[in-house]
Structures are given as C-alpha cells and as structure tokens.
Amino acid sequence: MATFSYIPDPPDRGTDFEPLLDELVAIFHLDPTPLTSWPNGETANQYSRCEKKRWAVGKAASQDLATTREHAPLVLRATVHDQCRSGIRQLVDPLISALGYRPLQEALIDYVETGNDAEKIGATMAMYPAGPGMRYLNWEKRILTPESIALRDSLADLRDRYRAVCLHAFVTSKAPETRHALSLGFTLDPTAYPPELLQELDQARRVAEANPDSYERLLQTLGREQPDHATPGPAVPPDTGA
Numbered sequence: 001m002a003t004f005s006y007i008p009d010p011p012d013r014g015t016d017f018e019p020l021l022d023e024l025v026a027i028f029h030l031d032p033t034p035l036t037s038w039p040n041g042e043t044a045n046q047y048s049r050c051e052k053k054r055w056a057v058g059k060a061a062s063q064d065l066a067t068t069r070e071h072a073p074l075v076l077r078a079t080v081h082d083q084c085r086s087g088i089r090q091l092v093d094p095l096i097s098a099l100g101y102r103p104l105q106e107a108l109i110d111y112v113e114t115g116n117d118a119e120k121i122g123a124t125m126a127m128y129p130a131g132p133g134m135r136y137l138n139w140e141k142r143i144l145t146p147e148s149i150a151l152r153d154s155l156a157d158l159r160d161r162y163r164a165v166c167l168h169a170f171v172t173s174k175a176p177e178t179r180h181a182l183s184l185g186f187t188l189d190p191t192a193y194p195p196e197l198l199q200e201l202d203q204a205r206r207v208a209e210a211n212p213d214s215y216e217r218l219l220q221t222l223g224r225e226q227p228d229h230a231t232p233g234p235a236v237p238p239d240t241g242a
Helices: 014-027 046-063 065-072 072-079 088-098 101-115 115-128 146-156 155-172 176-183 195-210
Strands: 134-138
Touching: 014 046, 014 072, 046 065, 046 072, 046 176, 065 088, 065 115, 065 146, 072 101, 088 101, 101 115, 101 155, 115 155, 115 176, 134 146, 146 155, 155 176, 155 195
Parallel strands: none
Antiparallel strands: none
C-alpha cells in the first residue's frame, strides 16, 4: 500500500473567510467578544479568530438546524472559504444534518465546477467529510454492512460526477495550488472514465508526469482506480459492545 505524505492546509485564507463567519456569528446571535480576543484581553490574530468563530458557529449551527437550513447558502459559502482542512468538518457536519449528503455534495461539486480558485480548493477540502462514514461487518476484511452498501451506492453517481469535474478543472486551471487540491479528487486510471473523457485524462496525465514531485499521489493512481473522495467518508469500525 502506498504511503502518502501529509496534505498541508492551503495558504492563509482568513481574509475571505472571516467576514463570512462574522455574518454567521450575527445570524446565530453569538457574542463576538470572546471570539476575537484571548483571556488576557489581547486581540487574537486572524487565524485564531477564524478558528474560534468557526467552532462557535459550527456548534450553534448543529443546535439550530432550522436556522442552518434557512441560511445554508451562506454556511456553504463560508465552508468553501475555510482555512483548515481538518477544522472544516465543524461547518460540514451541521450542513449534513440540515440538508443531507446528496444536496450538500451536489452543491460542493457545483463549486468545483463553477467557483473561483479559492472556492474550488475549499470545495475539495469539504468533500471528504461530506461523505458518510462506512460501517463494517468485518473490519479486517473491509466487509461493509448492508446499510453502508446501500448508502454508498445511492451516491455513486455523485462520485462519478465529482471525479469528472475535478479532472476537467485540473486540466483547465493554471494555478498550481488549485491544481494540487483538484488532484486529490480524481484518478488517472482510464477504467474509471467514459470514452469521451479519455482525452482530458491524457492531458492530466501529461501535466502530472511533467511535475512528479507535485503530483505524486495522482501518479500513484495510474492503472488502478483511486478510493472515492466524495463518498464514502471516514471508515467506522464495527461496534464491539454487547
């Protein structure tokens, strides 16, 4: 099994992220004072302010799904401008609860397809936690429960669409940071695509082969289909209790 290096967060995105969080802080009637300063009264830096605000908004959004649903476009927009690959789940989880997997994934795919570079990057960051965790009857043999199989299969068309839009956006993008993010969302295995996408796939392969240090992960998918990034999400081991 290939060993992949750590995926870094994108460069600072707080300038676009924080105003969106501020709108949500107001919508959920949160006290902004503790979210902008340290306990000693000093003003927190922008990155820390965004982390504190996202955590507070995510908690409020999880507790008030009606408001989350009403303002889902704004929550989603904040999500695709997030600055942290792991912290983004704090906004993704309430969106799953409010909208469901399919509407959320469809919206994220739309951002990959039509968004600007910052939104494309954020959408790829959000797609993994936007997938359902898979439960297993047998963890060692990776045998899924029937419920997990049904849920995975119900989202199969979105996995195909996500793979295709990431491929197209990768080929058409000129921004290295955007291309790196998109490269995590598709495979170079030709068996994963219909014939009409093979020309774009060849273009993507040539880009990756010309920059092997940047696209090590992508090149390792040559000849074998990469695990889906849209769904399923993180694996959930079987329950061991009585």
